[in-house]
Amino acid sequence: MTILDTAPAPSANRPSPRARRGWSPRRRRDFLVFLAFAAPNLLLIAVFTYLPLINNIYYSTLDWTLGSAEATVVGLGNYLTFFTSADAPRVLGTTALFTACTVGGSMLLGLLVALALNAKVRGTTFARAAVFAPYVLSGVGVGLVWLFIFDPGYGVLSWILRAFGATSPEWINDPQLALVMVIVVYVWKNLGYCAVVFLAGLQSLPGDVMEAAALDGAGGVRRFLAISLPLLSPTTFFLLITTMLSSLQAFDLIRIMTPLGNGTSTLIYEAYLQAFGAYNRAGYSAAISVVLFAILLLVTVLQLRFVEKKVHYA
Numbered sequence: 001m002t003i004l005d006t007a008p009a010p011s012a013n014r015p016s017p018r019a020r021r022g023w024s025p026r027r028r029r030d031f032l033v034f035l036a037f038a039a040p041n042l043l044l045i046a047v048f049t050y051l052p053l054i055n056n057i058y059y060s061t062l063d064w065t066l067g068s069a070e071a072t073v074v075g076l077g078n079y080l081t082f083f084t085s086a087d088a089p090r091v092l093g094t095t096a097l098f099t100a101c102t103v104g105g106s107m108l109l110g111l112l113v114a115l116a117l118n119a120k121v122r123g124t125t126f127a128r129a130a131v132f133a134p135y136v137l138s139g140v141g142v143g144l145v146w147l148f149i150f151d152p153g154y155g156v157l158s159w160i161l162r163a164f165g166a167t168s169p170e171w172i173n174d175p176q177l178a179l180v181m182v183i184v185v186y187v188w189k190n191l192g193y194c195a196v197v198f199l200a201g202l203q204s205l206p207g208d209v210m211e212a213a214a215l216d217g218a219g220g221v222r223r224f225l226a227i228s229l230p231l232l233s234p235t236t237f238f239l240l241i242t243t244m245l246s247s248l249q250a251f252d253l254i255r256i257m258t259p260l261g262n263g264t265s266t267l268i269y270e271a272y273l274q275a276f277g278a279y280n281r282a283g284y285s286a287a288i289s290v291v292l293f294a295i296l297l298l299v300t301v302l303q304l305r306f307v308e309k310k311v312h313y314a
Contacts, residue, residue, distance in 0.1 A: 053293070056286050056289055056290060057286075057290055059282060059283055059286035060078055060079070060283060060286035060287040060289070060290045061073055061074060061075055061076070061077075061078070061283070062074065062078075062282075062283040062286075063077065063078070063283050064281075064282045064283040065280050065281065065282065066275055066276070066280040066281070066282040067280065071283065074283070078283050078284045078286070078287035079287050079290075079291070081284065081287075082284070082287055082288060082291065087265075087270070090265070091265055091266065091267055091270045091288075092267070094179065094263070094264065094265055094266055095248065095266040095267045097179070098179065098182070098183060098186075098247065098250070098264075098266055099244060099247040099248055101183045101187070102183055102186045102187055102190070102243070102247045102250070103240070103243045103244050103247050105183070105187040105191070106186075106187050106190045106191045106193075106194045106243055107194050107236070107239055107240070107243060109187065109191045109194070109195075110191045110192070110193070110194025110195040110197075110198055110239075111194070111195075111198050113131055113191060113192075113195040113198075114194075114195045114196075114198035114199040114201075114202055115202070115224075117131070117195065117199050118199055118202045118203065128195075128196065128199070131191070131192040131195050131196075132192040132193070132195070132196050133192065134188060134189045134190075134192055135189060135190060135192040135193045137189070138252075139189070139252030139253050139256070140252055140256055142185065142189050142253065143185065143252065143253045143255075143256030143257045144256060146181075146185045146188075146257065147172075147256065147257050150171040150172065150181050150257075151171075151172070152168040152169065152170050152171060152172065152173075155168065172257075172258065172262070173262070174263070175262050175263025175264075176263060177263075178257075178258050178262050178263045178264050179263045179264050181257065182253055182254055182257055182258065182264050185253055185257065186247070186250060186253055189253070190243065190246070193243075194239055194243065197235060197238070197239055198232065198235060198239070200235070201231075201232045201234070201235035202228065202232070205227075205228060205231050205232075206231075209227060210223060210227065210228075213226070213227055233310065233311045234311050236311075237303070237307060237308060237311045240303065240307065241300065241303055244299060244303075245296060245299070245300070248266075248267070248268070248292065248295065248296055248299070249268055249292075249296075250266065250268070251268050251269060251272070254266065254269050255269065255272070261273055267288060267291065267292040267295070268289075268292055270288055271285045271286075271288040271289045271292065272285070274288060
């Protein structure tokens with residue numbers, strides 16, 4: 001008999017070494033530690049994010065007046081009412097225009113400010129803090145201050161215009177000017193965020209590449225367009241997603257500066273007016289909120305699916 005013949009035959013019921021290692025005491029302990037840290041966060045997300053989302057989708061199928069004890073199930077009736085109403089093109093157009101102007105303005109001005117702050121001159125630390133300060137201020141406070149500036153009767157801007165013999169436009173009463181006013185204030189408040197993020201991206205660019213381009217005779221504008229801007233694509237992509245999601249959900253400035261939504265009724269503000277304004281249409285408001293959620297989800301997926309392909313990761 002050979003040595004190989006004396007080896008015990010493998011048992012069919014014996015677990016494999018990989019299966020025995022799968023739930024070893026150490027792995028079980030690590031899994032319990034993971035649950036101890038993750039379970040509270042997952043529970044909070046489920047209770048305060050996903051549960052309200054599911055409830056809101058359910059409320060959107062009801063014909064329900066806020067405060068009423070009775071509601072009628074209408075299915076997709078609220079959605080059909082919204083998309084067939086005359087308000088849908090106006091609200092969706094205002095939302096698209098507000099988002100495009102605020103995202104484009106914040107990112108473009110933020111990049112220019114970041115280029116200025118990236119220069120090695122005295123006082124840049126104070127300038128960076130001053131530029132970023134409006135972003136962390138309360139939207140309510142910022143809206144009240146700028147409302148005092150734009151007020152056509154006693155505002156600072158109207159006083160300056162009267163000093164030069166001109167009259168102040170009706171910023172608050174004119175629907176088109178009201179939207180321009182809110183866009184200007186929103187861009188001013190959020191460009192500091194874009195500037196700081198772009199500044200971090202500029203300072204992380206490889207210096208040897210920029211020095212090599214300078215030695216080859218490339219000027220500052222050419223180095224920026226050919227080297228800096230493509231290398232900033234991850235930063236630009238990140239800001240594009242965050243600022244677009246933030247603009248689609250902008251509420252506080254619009255609520256303070258135009259309480260009646262005079263030309264500034266975006267989707268989120270229209271949902272607020274329908275639920276808590278003179279209509280009290282809670283089910284209809286919930287349907288508008290679901291439409292906004294679908295747009296946010298679609299925008300994020302499209303950006304991750306198509307825009308990220310053009311991002312250059314070093």
